[in-house]
Amino acid sequence: MSTVIGNNKPKSNNKLIGTSLVIGGVVIAAMMIFGILMLLAQGGVISVSDAMFYQFLTIHGTGMIGAAALAAAGVMWYFLSRYVNLSRKVFIWFLALVLIGVVMVVVGVFSFKFASAWTFLYPLPAISASAWGTIGALLYLIGMLILGTGFLLLYIDTGRAIIKTYGSLGKGLGWDVISGKKRLEDAPPKVVVASTMVTIVNTSALIAGATVLIMNIINVINPSFTFDPLLAKNLTYAFGHIFANAIIYMAVIVVYELLPKYANRKWAVTKLFLVAWTMSTVFTLLIYTHHMLMDFAMPKWMLIMGQALSYANGLPVLVVTAYGALQVVHKSGIKWDMASGLAFLSMFGWTVGVVPAIVDATIVVNHVMHNTKWVPGHFHMYMGLGAVVMLFSFMYYLAKIDSNVKESKLDKIAFWCYALAIFSVSAQFLVSGALSTPRRWAIHYPGWMTPAVFGAIAGVFLVIATSIFIIHFVRYMKNRGTLGSDMNEQETA
Amino acid sequence: MNKKQHNFLILCLSIIISFLLFYVGTNGFQAFTAESARVYRLLEEKPSFPDVTLEDSMNRVYPFTEFKGKYVFLTFIYTSCTDVCPQLEMNLAEVYQQVPKELLGEEIVFLSISFDPERDDPATLEKYQFFFNSDGETWRMARITDENELTALLDEFGVIVIPDGYGGYSHNSAFYFVGRDGELLEVMDYKKIDEAAVKVVNTLQNDMEG
Amino acid sequence: MKKPLIIGSSILLILLIPPIRVYMESIMIIHMLVQLPLLIIAGWFLGDYMISKIPKVFILSNDNGVPGIILFVAITMFWMLPRTLDEALTFPMYELFKFVSLPISGILLVDSWGKINDLGRIFIYLNYLSMFALMGWLYLDSPIQICNNYLVDQQKVLGWGFIFITAIMVLYVVQYVFTDQSELEET
Numbered sequence: 001m002s003t004v005i006g007n008n009k010p011k012s013n014n015k016l017i018g019t020s021l022v023i024g025g026v027v028i029a030a031m032m033i034f035g036i037l038m039l040l041a042q043g044g045v046i047s048v049s050d051a052m053f054y055q056f057l058t059i060h061g062t063g064m065i066g067a068a069a070l071a072a073a074g075v076m077w078y079f080l081s082r083y084v085n086l087s088r089k090v091f092i093w094f095l096a097l098v099l100i101g102v103v104m105v106v107v108g109v110f111s112f113k114f115a116s117a118w119t120f121l122y123p124l125p126a127i128s129a130s131a132w133g134t135i136g137a138l139l140y141l142i143g144m145l146i147l148g149t150g151f152l153l154l155y156i157d158t159g160r161a162i163i164k165t166y167g168s169l170g171k172g173l174g175w176d177v178i179s180g181k182k183r184l185e186d187a188p189p190k191v192v193v194a195s196t197m198v199t200i201v202n203t204s205a206l207i208a209g210a211t212v213l214i215m216n217i218i219n220v221i222n223p224s225f226t227f228d229p230l231l232a233k234n235l236t237y238a239f240g241h242i243f244a245n246a247i248i249y250m251a252v253i254v255v256y257e258l259l260p261k262y263a264n265r266k267w268a269v270t271k272l273f274l275v276a277w278t279m280s281t282v283f284t285l286l287i288y289t290h291h292m293l294m295d296f297a298m299p300k301w302m303l304i305m306g307q308a309l310s311y312a313n314g315l316p317v318l319v320v321t322a323y324g325a326l327q328v329v330h331k332s333g334i335k336w337d338m339a340s341g342l343a344f345l346s347m348f349g350w351t352v353g354v355v356p357a358i359v360d361a362t363i364v365v366n367h368v369m370h371n372t373k374w375v376p377g378h379f380h381m382y383m384g385l386g387a388v389v390m391l392f393s394f395m396y397y398l399a400k401i402d403s404n405v406k407e408s409k410l411d412k413i414a415f416w417c418y419a420l421a422i423f424s425v426s427a428q429f430l431v432s433g434a435l436s437t438p439r440r441w442a443i444h445y446p447g448w449m450t451p452a453v454f455g456a457i458a459g460v461f462l463v464i465a466t467s468i469f470i471i472h473f474v475r476y477m478k479n480r481g482t483l484g485s486d487m488n489e490q491e492t493a
Numbered sequence: 494m495n496k497k498q499h500n501f502l503i504l505c506l507s508i509i510i511s512f513l514l515f516y517v518g519t520n521g522f523q524a525f526t527a528e529s530a531r532v533y534r535l536l537e538e539k540p541s542f543p544d545v546t547l548e549d550s551m552n553r554v555y556p557f558t559e560f561k562g563k564y565v566f567l568t569f570i571y572t573s574c575t576d577v578c579p580q581l582e583m584n585l586a587e588v589y590q591q592v593p594k595e596l597l598g599e600e601i602v603f604l605s606i607s608f609d610p611e612r613d614d615p616a617t618l619e620k621y622q623f624f625f626n627s628d629g630e631t632w633r634m635a636r637i638t639d640e641n642e643l644t645a646l647l648d649e650f651g652v653i654v655i656p657d658g659y660g661g662y663s664h665n666s667a668f669y670f671v672g673r674d675g676e677l678l679e680v681m682d683y684k685k686i687d688e689a690a691v692k693v694v695n696t697l698q699n700d701m702e703g
Numbered sequence: 704m705k706k707p708l709i710i711g712s713s714i715l716l717i718l719l720i721p722p723i724r725v726y727m728e729s730i731m732i733i734h735m736l737v738q739l740p741l742l743i744i745a746g747w748f749l750g751d752y753m754i755s756k757i758p759k760v761f762i763l764s765n766d767n768g769v770p771g772i773i774l775f776v777a778i779t780m781f782w783m784l785p786r787t788l789d790e791a792l793t794f795p796m797y798e799l800f801k802f803v804s805l806p807i808s809g810i811l812l813v814d815s816w817g818k819i820n821d822l823g824r825i826f827i828y829l830n831y832l833s834m835f836a837l838m839g840w841l842y843l844d845s846p847i848q849i850c851n852n853y854l855v856d857q858q859k860v861l862g863w864g865f866i867f868i869t870a871i872m873v874l875y876v877v878q879y880v881f882t883d884q885s886e887l888e889e890t
Binding site for chain 2 (some may be wrong): 221222368
């Protein structure tokens, strides 16, 4: 089953994939600047009006999640297209729709002052105390809807292709291997397993998202149509949490593909691996309830489930991946360069980033901590040191195998600069959280300011490092196909 | 014309037709419910108040033309209503309070019309009046005893009343603002009290100045 | 083959019989979830017949199925607006338009469904899934009476009807993606 089929033109696909990564990378860097501005404002260094602060908060969250998901989808598509027959046309549509959506969101936020944060919690879009009008809310909500439609099309295509090649999504997750009907040697490759998982969770998330977005649109147009806010919150987080969570499951594919090649060892699919991914599929769909731990009106069993499963959620995949990665690398004489270094760093970031998440998912702690900066601390570590690093790793990987653009000393400096900077940013949030600094507050008491200023300074280094990564990748995009590397065609383990 | 262009043209055509369907069907994306469409249509047609005979809480019987020369601000209710009517009347009372005292009864009359003449006799109306501090003079409560007159009025003003099977009625609610010659000027959202009050007071003041 | 013509036109005629029509429209859920779908189904059968009789018209007007499916979505969405259901009862023109537009949408559907690819079909299906869920939610949750001609109780029943359909659609997706589709395609 693991024969390479489908795409006969991997090289021309690289341009398409590259485009998604350039857009993703540039937006991520731009959003970091808004992050710095917010930290500077909270630290009392610059003065930003409250309304402006929340616009920054909205664009920072929306932009980061959107851009990271866009680039991660590119990574997934790149590797998955070697095993199943994906449609290039759909990917072009996906890119186009996402771009249209992004433009609408940006216009809605900056020209029409929409600032309900990227969670657009009902009924905030319609009731803003005149902070923004109907047009701003509609631009943002419809922009998100178009963006979501782009992603939905992409996942329909991956799902369709996986079913066509492997028979069903269950088989894409390797259920027939788990049940012993099929031999382990015939198990689907890791790329397919991960892609299947993401297809399942993200399609569900996007349908929930579409429902709640259209609901908000109806409410904005006609405020006399009201809805149950608790159900709205459930759907919003079923969309938001899953979608954000799935970014790392798309991005991690690069680790699976890259490390074995560099270490020149096989990273075989085991039963444990398959079970872990199936477990994470189920858990990811259910744990969004840990966002509702403070909503006393929620049924208790859902909250307890949210807590218990949150402990268990990331762990199965994380453990098999981290353990597998260590096994592959250990004493292999692996050649360290930017791509493999970043891949390894991302595994470290993912592992470390899960810890604060698990602390927060505990109901008792959550009541005290969830509205502090502890939570941004967790997701900046998890995303910034985990998922996004995987994307950068892929950028260097693609540049290496498809061009003669060389890595320089500057790139190495950027690597350490990035690692230290994002670690500082996350640590600053965690420290603030421990000091009970509230999150989402535009103005801080003097006692809360120092960590914010520290974070802003670290943020500047983060932007510099990210820019160096992106410049390297843009240089690759200009010199594409100048190297016929055998690594490109080589079959993966 | 080649095939691709042909298909593209038809695609555009289908999108335009779809757009038109919704545009026309919602009065230019204004009215998504029959209620909003009803208000929209009323404002287009501006029907005048049909000639009906009212019987009010003070047992007085007179035709609607009695109010000729005055503005009338009115609602449709029934007193055994347990859900929307009390709120409707509370809101009407708030509009009433915002109108300058000297204009009440002179330039404008407030009126609550019951569409349940069987139960809402003058005595019942008088009791009901008490709950909302209505004086029975500048704010009157009345029923229309003649079945045909009542139906004609409800039809003309687009009030839909359905018996709910438990002795109550389900009906649509709004503020109706009627001009000096009995013509319908405005149908207003009964939840937007201040908006309605501003509108009424402005209309009256403009009139007096002009 | 005249069978589809007979089935289609007889469904349409039965729906037109005044007592049946009035009865169906007196109950909200039957109006929305029985009468309207039956009109589309009648169109489906009529379309089946028409395609075999005048295939050229369909090739010319709906070559790749996309325009047809767009119009189908537009017409069905139009009839899901709370307003239209109400107006069909109040205005004869609306009622007439209902009995014309929905069979047409059925004709468009049968023609387009075979022409659009898998991706399009799945996309349309998932669209309706979330739309039905939303309609269910709207009718169940609305504290106000959305339609002037129907009581809140009937509105709730309709809401549950939509939720039920959504649940069935979800179950269908789940069984489709988790049962083996490879053998089916080979045969």
